Amino acid sequence: MGKEHSIELRNVTKTYKRDEFTIPVLTDLDLVVPEGEFLALMGPSGSGKTTLLNLIAGLDNATQGSVIVHGQDLGGMSDGEITRWRSENVGFIFQLYNLIPVLTAFENVELPLLLTNLSKRKRRDNVMTALRAVGLEGREDHYPRQLSGGQEQRVAIARAIVTDPFLLVADEPTGDLDRKSAEEILSLLQQLNKGFNKTIVMVTHDPEAAQRASRLLHLDKGKLVHDEVRNNLEEGVASS
Amino acid sequence: MIPLKYNVRNLRVRWVNTLLTMLGTGAIVWSSCILFGLVEGLQHSMKVSGDPLDVIVMRKGSTSETNSGIELTTAEKIPTLPGIARDEKGRPLAALELLNIPVVERVDGSRTNLIIRGIDPVSTELRPDFKILEGQGRMLEPGKGECVVSKNLAKRFKGASLGSELKVGEREKYRVVGIFSAGGSAAESEIWVDRKELEQNTAREGITSSVQVRANSAEDLAALKQTIENDTQFKLAAISESAYFADQSRSSAFLIVAGTIIAVLLTIGAMFAAANTMYAAIRSRTREIGTMRALGFSRFDLLISFLGESVILCTLGGLLGLAATIPLSALTYGTSNFNTFSEVTINFRFGPIVMAVAFVMTLAMGVFGGLFPAIRAVRMDVITALREV
Ligand SMILES: Nc1ncnc2c1ncn2[C@@H]1O[C@H](COP(=O)(O)OP(=O)(O)O)[C@@H](O)[C@H]1O
Numbered sequence: 001m002g003k004e005h006s007i008e009l010r011n012v013t014k015t016y017k018r019d020e021f022t023i024p025v026l027t028d029l030d031l032v033v034p035e036g037e038f039l040a041l042m043g044p045s046g047s048g049k050t051t052l053l054n055l056i057a058g059l060d061n062a063t064q065g066s067v068i069v070h071g072q073d074l075g076g077m078s079d080g081e082i083t084r085w086r087s088e089n090v091g092f093i094f095q096l097y098n099l100i101p102v103l104t105a106f107e108n109v110e111l112p113l114l115l116t117n118l119s120k121r122k123r124r125d126n127v128m129t130a131l132r133a134v135g136l137e138g139r140e141d142h143y144p145r146q147l148s149g150g151q152e153q154r155v156a157i158a159r160a161i162v163t164d165p166f167l168l169v170a171d172e173p174t175g176d177l178d179r180k181s182a183e184e185i186l187s188l189l190q191q192l193n194k195g196f197n198k199t200i201v202m203v204t205h206d207p208e209a210a211q212r213a214s215r216l217l218h219l220d221k222g223k224l225v226h227d228e229v230r231n232n233l234e235e236g237v238a239s240s
Numbered sequence: 241m242i243p244l245k246y247n248v249r250n251l252r253v254r255w256v257n258t259l260l261t262m263l264g265t266g267a268i269v270w271s272s273c274i275l276f277g278l279v280e281g282l283q284h285s286m287k288v289s290g291d292p293l294d295v296i297v298m299r300k301g302s303t304s305e306t307n308s309g310i311e312l313t314t315a316e317k318i319p320t321l322p323g324i325a326r327d328e329k330g331r332p333l334a335a336l337e338l339l340n341i342p343v344v345e346r347v348d349g350s351r352t353n354l355i356i357r358g359i360d361p362v363s364t365e366l367r368p369d370f371k372i373l374e375g376q377g378r379m380l381e382p383g384k385g386e387c388v389v390s391k392n393l394a395k396r397f398k399g400a401s402l403g404s405e406l407k408v409g410e411r412e413k414y415r416v417v418g419i420f421s422a423g424g425s426a427a428e429s430e431i432w433v434d435r436k437e438l439e440q441n442t443a444r445e446g447i448t449s450s451v452q453v454r455a456n457s458a459e460d461l462a463a464l465k466q467t468i469e470n471d472t473q474f475k476l477a478a479i480s481e482s483a484y485f486a487d488q489s490r491s492s493a494f495l496i497v498a499g500t501i502i503a504v505l506l507t508i509g510a511m512f513a514a515a516n517t518m519y520a521a522i523r524s525r526t527r528e529i530g531t532m533r534a535l536g537f538s539r540f541d542l543l544i545s546f547l548g549e550s551v552i553l554c555t556l557g558g559l560l561g562l563a564a565t566i567p568l569s570a571l572t573y574g575t576s577n578f579n580t581f582s583e584v585t586i587n588f589r590f591g592p593i594v595m596a597v598a599f600v601m602t603l604a605m606g607v608f609g610g611l612f613p614a615i616r617a618v619r620m621d622v623i624t625a626l627r628e629v
């Protein structure tokens with residue numbers, strides 16, 4: 001155990017309390033995600049995929065067990081510390097893009113940089129680099145409503161990578177897109193994984209999307225039921 | 241920090257709600273400004289002049305110039321006392337003045353009491369704000385049956401316009417040779433004539449009402465007051481300008497207290513209007529709030545952002561309310577002065593009190609109206625907020 005593993009979940013249990021009942025969502029889960037892995041999480045609706053993603057991204061706390069990232073226990077951090085940790089280490093990609101409608105593409109991507117103390121000039125350079133990386137140069141002054149779904153998701157990806165985090169979490173990033181746009185987004189994620197060594201954890205319902213990942217994990221009723229690592233990605237051949 | 245343009249643009253996107261809230265808060269700021277504008281005007285109207293070296297000499301025990309009477313032989317000694325300032329011509333700045341309160345007819349035919357002030361030549365120099373309006377005639381000359389009328393009265397009284405014959409009381413008549421302004425002070429509720437003429441016309445020879453005096457310095461002022469008040473023969477009181485003013489303003493102090501209570505109640509009402517708008521704004525932006533928290537903005541960042549939005553919203557309303565008071569600067573109000581029972585005209589004054597009232601109300605509405613909605617945004621659970629569709 002240690003440095004070569006970027007994310008480690010040990011005996012993680014997550015329950016929600018609703019009125020008198022405690023609802024178990026994840027039970028006694030162990031998982032290691034090495035740095036640079038592109039992990040796809042699949043499973044039926046309500047199986048706890050989003051909950052697992054939130055734990056890894058430092059949005060939520062485990063009820064039992066620990067989530068350790070780069071040797072740091074996320075459960076031991078205060079609200080302020082974990083908020084800061086997220087802004088430095090995690091990029092978020094959502095199913096519905098979650099762009100701020102009143103801000104332009106440029107301003108949306110710039111948003112996470114306002115938490116750093118970079119100069120305006122440096123921020124501008126970083127935003128333009130991120131927009132170029134997702135193929136949206138020339139669209140920086142467009143508002144989200146002036147963009148297609150695929151373009152909106154690319155702005156969201158630019159926003160996720162602009163601070164250069166090591167981890168990207170994506171909750172059904174292609175769930176709201178047509179086939180062609182979905183393919184483009186998935187290619188982009190693959191590129192970020194291979195070209196920039198980003199660790200990616202992606203929840204998806206789409207088996208074709210899952211084929212793009214380097215590892216596939218199935219979740220059912222809060223337990224890992226199937227774990228498969230692919231070694232020949234280029235040909236998309238699965239081997240377990 | 242979440243950029244301010246985020247809030248400004250959201251206000252613009254939700255412009256119908258923004259506009260309605262602006263109208264609500266604006267109307268409240270507007271009505272409070274009118275109230276305080278009139279109070280400020282009332283206070284100003286009681287001011288005689290602004291100079292701290294000025295004193296009014298009246299008979300001991302008099303509460304106002306109108307019920308004071310001084311023997312002319314006594315009054316004439318006052319300009320000869322030491323310590324009195326002089327003008328360029330070497331005349332002592334001490335003016336004997338005689339007040340009369342006859343009935344005068346308004347333009348609409350109704351009648352009221354007005355102050356007619358009989359003045360000395362140096363009287364105008366004792367009122368630094370006094371001036372004959374540009375192109376509105378000249379100053380009166382003594383002994384010619386002339387008068388000058390304040391601009392407020394010229395519009396509202398029969399025969400008070402430039403060049404007309406003004407009928408005062410039963411017998412007196414004066415020709416209007418000039419229209420004056422006096423910086424909104426008490427003189428703007430008066431008609432000025434020559435003192436000696438007024439003395440004859442009202443059969444009050446040998447009597448004057450007051451003496452307006454300006455001292456050379458603060459030390460001279462103190463000495464002068466002492467000389468006048470300690471002289472058992474004189475039986476006079478020398479009241480400094482500020483003390484006289486404070487005394488006359490007691491009734492407006494009550495108005496200020498009542499006005500403040502009303503303004504506070506109205507502000508609380510406006511807070512609810514602002515709060516309602518902000519609650520709606522925050523409810524419709526739940527997922528955005530979750531997203532910003534996920535990106536790493538702190539609870540404090542969000543609190544400041546939404547408080548800022550609320551303050552901007554109320555400031556827009558406040559500015560609207562203030563702007564709506566501008567046409568009222570021309571408003572003139574006639575009311576009775578309870579001390580003299582003569583008519584006093586009040587100009588709405590867009591002064592420091594009005595500005596302060598508008599500023600404090602706006603800030604209170606914005607901060608307290610935005611506080612509870614902002615706290616709701618801050619306390620939102622990130623996970624739940626992100627699940628919102
Ligand atoms: N805040 C919450 N309170 C109570 N129950 C919750 C909460 N969040 C999620 N759940 C429950 O946890 C289970 C797993 O949810 P989720 O992780 O969203 O599943 P998935 O993403 O796989 O569809 C569901 O049964 C859901 O109802």
Ligand SMILES: [Mg+2]
Nearest residue numbers: 049050051171
């Ligand atoms: Mg989910």
